[in-house]
Amino acid sequence: MAKRTKKVKSVGRFQARYGVRARSRVRNIEIYQRAKHPCPSCGHIKFRRTETSIWQCQKCGAKFAGGAYAFHTEAGQTVERAISGDQTIEEKPQPKETEAE
Ligand SMILES: [Zn+2]
Numbered sequence: 001m002a003k004r005t006k007k008v009k010s011v012g013r014f015q016a017r018y019g020v021r022a023r024s025r026v027r028n029i030e031i032y033q034r035a036k037h038p039c040p041s042c043g044h045i046k047f048r049r050t051e052t053s054i055w056q057c058q059k060c061g062a063k064f065a066g067g068a069y070a071f072h073t074e075a076g077q078t079v080e081r082a083i084s085g086d087q088t089i090e091e092k093p094q095p096k097e098t099e100a101e
Contacts, residue, residue, distance in 0.1 A: 010034075033069045040064065047071075 005012045010030045011023040017083050037055075039047040041062035050056045056063045067073035 029069050037071060 006025070009027050014023055015028075019064045027052070036045050036058075037047045038045055039057040039059060039062060041057060042060040043068050044057065044059040046059040047055060047057045049066075049069075049071075053065055053068045054063065054067045064071070067076060
């Protein structure tokens, strides 16, 4: 099939709207979420998002709850580390409140 879009890919549906930054962010997320990934259970490249945050292997049928658009999220990895006991959840240092006079 002929290439329909040169570089805009799935965000071509927005045409000229929303600005180039927002559109390219959406494009990068959609490329990832629609791609097939290696299955954490059997290793075949058949693992894909079936619904929001539901990821399933089309080979072995293993089903996982992951991030809404990406299987691994930064917040999810922090929680996984905490559960496995390697590290406690690091609290981000709060910005110091300036003393008002
Ligand atoms: Zn699998």
